[in-house]
Amino acid sequence: SADDAVSCLRPDHLSGPLDVGCFTTLAPFWLPGILEEIQRTCPDVECTIHEVTATEIETRLNQRKLDAVFTYAFDYGRGIDVDVLAEAPVYAAVAENSPLAARSAVTLAELADQPLILLDMDKSTNYFLSLFRDAGLQPHIQQRFGSFEVVRSMVARGHGYTILNQRPAHSLTNDGLSLVALPVTGVRSHLLMGVAHRSGEKLNRKAQAFADACRAVLLPEDGLSVSDM
Template sequence: MASVELMSGAPRFSLRQLAYFVAIAEAGTISEAAQRLHISQPAVSLALNDLERALKVQLCVRRKAHGVTLTPTGTQVLHRARRLLRQAEDLEGEAGAGEGALAGVLSLGCYVTLAPTVLPPLLQGFSALHPGLTVDFAEDTQDVLQRRLLSGELDLAVIYDMDVLPEMERAELFTMRPHILLPADHPLAERESVSLHELAEEPMVLLDAAPSSHHALGLCHSFGLVPRVRYRPTSYEVARALVGRGMGFSILVQRPSNDRTYEGFRVAIKEIAEPVRTEAVLLAWPRAVALNRRAEEFLRYCRRAALPAGARPEPFESRESEA
């Protein structure tokens, strides 16, 4: 793979050229990037040419009617460019905001099922403390969030301690115990706890959003069960709606805020009778990247923030690289 030439003194490229290159990579075409940047297409194309000339590498392959494809070196430069632009934004924001004030943008990711209960209180509380700061957030599956962290698109992400990549640093926020979700009129709904073995022959609604599906299936297999999966919704609320209509049971970690679905059907939240471990919710970031000041302040705030309903407080613990 070609490497980017190290240059002494002032670089031969500009932050504007890097920003245009990032826009091209994210848009997939030069014309779409120009529209997003609200500038002319020739100006974007010229900036890309100048950047490639300054770095002495080919960043992308341009194919008529097929957009642009990053070269291996282009992918490497894209990650570096995003970080450089973030650092430049940090410098500008801190210089303009005054001592002690936060400004700029914090890019936060959150696993889809955690977002409804975890994000709102964190966003509201943190924004109240730092009104000059903007928090952009993205909800997605855990595999996608980790890829976006490594590519430099996100500063931090709230995820489960499941299938976490070794490249990730993490800090534990709180833990939650998995539970069974049943229709309210299920014969076992009046029980305080339900054994997974009692549901072995019943249809299962499997939340198919990584890593939830792996976790639920692994839990069943650990007790010698092979569940009869009938439905695989990718949405937490669709899973609850199917259970509410009596179309199966589900195993979830995130607890719903109430026992009614959007359609008004009731569900019953039951403890699992078998000994199951609690699952940790983490704040994660790339191990190789130093947190900027905005991310550090958000991490501090999360240590003091109130936990969502259903979470069990645990001592806050940062899992350092040497651990």
């Protein structure tokens, strides 16, 4: 409140420190652009964006170590709200030499008996498995990894398929192999992205500028939303 009171002396100008967060698997895709946007719109704001896991978000917000967090709209407890910005579509990734690679799309039923390389991270784990549960299916989990890139590399090597939401701009893995991304039909991701903050408390002006930067990057003026990609 004191920070906003000082800012009101110059309502057209924001300055000073701002500590915010970005969910760790979203960071490689969105953090650089969000930081660039807030530096462009608020050049005198000293913005530091911390990578955080799902289990850290509630604690860091309630301890006021962070003013807001760009993240998935998981349940972080009664004290945290998420202002939703966009939905992250779900897709399956397979190796180039997979029999499924020539397909234009797949279903969860076609994947369930195949070996799954699961991205195993906090609340993300339950989300991926819930897609199968909701469809009345039981996936065959071959391996679990907490690293997005390890999962992609394992799939490219032919160890199985995976289910993901964030899609790199290229198909290459870190070891130089390629993946094929396939839409999963008959299922909606229901995985929403947005800005988490303390419930019942209005964002301060600098945190709102961060939220606006997230919105500008996810929903550019050309009208193409994340769910269209």
